Amino acid sequence: MAFARAASERFRALGPGARRGLPETLAFGTLISDLRLRNHLDCLQLAERAGLNPVYLLMLERGLLGPDEIPAMVVARLAVALGRRLSGLPLLPYAVDAEPEDTVDVTEGTTWLQPGLSTLVSWVSALLDASSPTAPPAIRLPDLELRMGGRRWWARRAHLTDAPVPIPSSDEYSWRLLRGRGGRSRDRWWLFAWAGEADTEQPATIEVELTMGTQRRVSVAGARGLLSFDGLDLADLGPLRFRVLRAPG
């Protein structure tokens, strides 16, 4: 009955005469509910598959949430749970051209990356097409600013990949062909980025901690400034947190 209570609270907060969310969120909720029934899942099962709270899912399905209450990550989790690529969903809960983009939130010591919809398109594809040669070989992330003790660095060309070496974007096609020969498992992922001093762009040998979902990894950049976080599970979707632990000098 948690849903009834939460929905009642929501209507109370909206005041008399309130309608439900935006037309887009209402339509998206209908779509998710239909796809769930088509897959013979009840709300609890889908919520469990997608790692969401069942009451939240019911509120979403019934169009009781606004677009700002539905992060792109939630849409991605639902798409994976329902076996649909993001680009294969006929509609999204956002107004057209107002879809959430990557957001980077930098504070002293910690940098948060909330992946936007365009980043999550490749993320979902990589998860659903794990064994397919058409799956993207790398998921590109935006440049990140890192701060600690008044100093600043950049982590550039960041990307997640299932290859044990960084993949320059110009080489993606070759990697696709190589992977097309098959045989490689896609359950182990790496995150690579090049760390550099913000002012001089010289490689920075800093130690950085990455938290992704429930996973935590630490990497020390070498002389080339390459940060390498190994053994990541891509299915553990969540915002990425970077923290500088140590910086020489």
Add this chain to the structure above:
Amino acid sequence: MTSAPSLSWEAESVAFAEHRESETCWIELARMLRPLVAVRLGDTRAECEDVLSETFLALLELRARGGYDPERAAVPVIARTIAERRCLDRLRHSYRHPTRSLDRVDPEAGPHPVDPTPSVERRVVEAAAREARREAFRIAFRELQRADRAYGSCRALAVFYRYRFRIEEDDYSFLIESRPDADLPGWGEVAAQLGVTEEAARQNGSRGLRALRALWRDHFGELTGEQSPLRP
């Protein structure tokens, strides 16, 4: 065994109308409605819980519109009527649109008459074609949504609500042919979802369909009949 908490529906209905219903109200309603819904729909837990949440939501919407009067009927009476209507809608819908799971295999369905074990290549090709259809539809649909936003119309969503069962089945043949409309959600249902009149829903829907056809033609070429890539 614990007995159900006693509840005065008269007092609870007044409390509900004043937005201060107790938690027991929802628990008791669910306890009362669950067997009724289960009898109507059969043993499909997912659908039963869906009907319950839809019923609660309809009650809350009725109250938000100022349409609930405790003098006329107690909450359980209204809830029961809503739940019964929702069950009927579901049954009508499942009769018109029997769904099949992609996960489960029906043991009584027998072997596939044409290709019992499609090769990996064939499956890859079919999956790629399905994804291409979905993406193509999404591109055209987004463009229509963009135009709607500029003109303040709701053509794209009218098309979605009207043809959503076909869209979800990846069957976009409604873009090239006019099949009988009997199995489609009525314009009244579309209007209720969009919050407009039935006539407005009908106009938006047919204009939306024309616009989608034109957009599809612009992007992906002429729409043709039997060999159309729009079919699943």
